[in-house]
Amino acid sequence: MSRVQLAIDVPELNEAIHFYRRLLRAEPHKVRPGYANFEVADPPLKLVLVENGRGGALNHLGIEVGEAAEVASETRRLAAAGLANEVESQVVCCHAEQDKVWVRDPGGIRWEVYAITDDNPDMLAARVPDAVPTDAAASSEPREAPAAVSGEARQAVCCASG
Secondary structure, eight states: OOEEEEEEEESOHHHHHHHHHHHHTOOOSEEETTEEEEEETTTTEEEEEEEOSSOOEEEEEEEEOSOHHHHHHHHHHHHHTTOOEEEEEEEEETTEEEEEEEEEOTTOOEEEEEEEEESOGGGSOOOOOOOEEESTTSOSSOOOOOOOOOHHHHHHHHHHOO
């Protein structure tokens, strides 16, 4: 299963959830402080709402795939196509453990290809993602991992950074 992900910034989460329930005729799949997502069957869409007090902006786009092996395959394909990318393995982001690869379009819009490996990571110990730059000119050696950060801090970086 693959579907497009659209992550948008919203000024007030409850108001946005109320709107998107009516628009999409769907209930949210997950609601957490400052975060909600909808898994819409028709059209296939993962809508992510990130509360940040300002709203009205695209946070990032993504393509959700079914398995981590598909992320690895896409990482190789993107690198072979000459697209600089950043890989994250077993990162807790958007309230789920994921494997993912990020790229930016020419205008700077962030795209991720990702697979959810654990949709209920609330009890997982804090982990530091393995970030690996991979492009035609970059080394395949992993970068030095950042210092450990709390799950909430890492969550804020994951879903709200641009």
